[in-house]
Amino acid sequence: MPSIITLTTDFGLAGPYVGAMKGVILSINPSAKLIDISHSIAPQNIRQAAMILAGATLWFPAGTIHVAVVDPGVGTERRIVYAEIGDQRYVCPDNGLLSKLAAKVPPTRIATVANAEHWRPTVSATFHGRDIMAPVAAMLSLGLDPKLLGPPQPELVPLDWPRPKISERQIIGEVIWIDDFGNLITNITADMLAPFAGRSDITIEIRNQTIHGLSRAYADHRARSLLALIGSTGHLEIASAGSSAAKFLAATPDTPITVRATP
């Protein structure tokens, strides 16, 4: 079975950064199977990357190595970590990138990547993706024992995620990210909605619009009308069939949303 290494970065593709990382990995392990998850994370948006890692990486085969580089603190005191979560392996800056994943599935091993023996001989202060994380991932894919990366550390740096305020008949949450369709993904999960009586009894308010009930699919309503549903990542979403709910509502991450149980 080939070793799979996935890449998730905010580098974009206007520069040589993604190519350089791929070259470093393949120079160490030419048989590694490189898989692009995304290089279109908004610059330095750790939350967006954390959502993508939580939504995408657990689907991969056991032992897959996921390298994530959204790294505003590169060259400062922030650590680089190796973590095992579920049956997956991660190499990334310790800045909250794994916080959404770790809230779903507790890490079974966390180590500080500290042993420079497995890095590029010269490490820049500006590109640890190329100089540290790429060679470490490649060495792991060749079978390097993770114990040799550095000492264990007890926990990951947390990230402050906005939490919904839940009362008996109301949940106040917010939009946490917006996908390429313009769907608004909120921090309200299916679990939180479960205690509310039958779903047809729910109303959702966002930006002075009211939505009655949950839909099952994006095409359930007439085009351009707003609808709410539980999306594929298990979160409450606001969508607009055939157009962008984000544009229609002028919504952004942080836009508040209220769910009410109606008697």
Add this chain to the structure above:
Amino acid sequence: MPSIITLTTDFGLAGPYVGAMKGVILSINPSAKLIDISHSIAPQNIRQAAMILAGATLWFPAGTIHVAVVDPGVGTERRIVYAEIGDQRYVCPDNGLLSKLAAKVPPTRIATVANAEHWRPTVSATFHGRDIMAPVAAMLSLGLDPKLLGPPQPELVPLDWPRPKISERQIIGEVIWIDDFGNLITNITADMLAPFAGRSDITIEIRNQTIHGLSRAYADHRARSLLALIGSTGHLEIASAGSSAAKFLAATPDTPITVRATP
């Protein structure tokens, strides 16, 4: 020979959707060779995806499996199909995505993907790319007999493509898509132009501009002048050497174009 699976979607890369599909495929067949064709289809633009599938997929080795997910009807009654066209194999929603291809090369087999045995155990109403199409493609790449996917169906859902009006001395067509260079690709093909007398006798009118004759290459004319040529997909294109014809003409899909034979 490794099994090749290509991906064509409108998911964009701001979310976890593409990564989730890749993970599901590789979990079933870690040796599959995944090839990205595009994840930048405009949201729910079936015509654009159909053009890309027709222009790109027939170049692949025999037996390649192409998964296309532009799926506004996900979770509704629309079917998912398996089709064999030329020596290629396709898995996608039955919504016209294969209409351009099937007009070029008639399908030799069409089946409704109906047997849930090969799907993920839990199927969401919002993401059949991950829950149905990815596992089906992965199982096919492992050698699953397509007969086991579901019953044959006689034909694909057609898509209404605008057809040029052709008379003896004139063709009235329209722009059907615009590439990243700003070239305007029309629904007028080289075949339609053939009966017209010598190509130097053609004039092309678009947005109050007149172009005389066909060029052979994008660089045939002086910079910024408009030119017309038969592009690499066999369609009449309007281009502007060194800049964007789409911007220069403020043209969009649907902009009309007239070709006249001049005596």
Add this chain to the structure above:
Amino acid sequence: MPSIITLTTDFGLAGPYVGAMKGVILSINPSAKLIDISHSIAPQNIRQAAMILAGATLWFPAGTIHVAVVDPGVGTERRIVYAEIGDQRYVCPDNGLLSKLAAKVPPTRIATVANAEHWRPTVSATFHGRDIMAPVAAMLSLGLDPKLLGPPQPELVPLDWPRPKISERQIIGEVIWIDDFGNLITNITADMLAPFAGRSDITIEIRNQTIHGLSRAYADHRARSLLALIGSTGHLEIASAGSSAAKFLAATPDTPITVRATP
């Protein structure tokens, strides 16, 4: 070891061009390992592609074949070349794409790709990436002797790169490209700055802003303040921690920058 073929183009992903090239390569060598470097070069921006090739490709394993297609002159007299630079191999139009690389590492072999025997049987005037460069790269990956591609040529077509004006106490350079973070990469290199007395004695002027001294990392300064540093490609960069220096300064490629040694 699988044969690696990288792709760098200005095609974007709204059309079938990238998919068609991948299909042609894999039809000839289904075992080739395709690696995307970028398909987001600005249309016909040879300088940007040359920077990416220089920054990314030398990191790959020896023998990697890099195909670069930014080709405004397709269908005209411009040549297609095969070149060996360092331990890497390149196939691209001879229009300056390799000029930045060749300035770093002199090519050890250059040949004109002239022998049509290894091309697609029908060659369009508009898409030599698909019809010539893809099949040539695929044949090379199968072991074709480069001598069979065509005759040697003495040198590559040069590209006119803006050179900094260097005097004893001052360097006047310019921005040459802008990455996806909005960092401004200039044509002033670490080598040029070395003779200046201690780096803390440097001031940098750009767009009426003055920056004192060089930073070591992007996060060295308080958010939104401008900083200057030597970036991962060895060039002087202007950055803005947590935001886009390009937006803040309204800078573009060609924006002048002055470095002064202060006594």
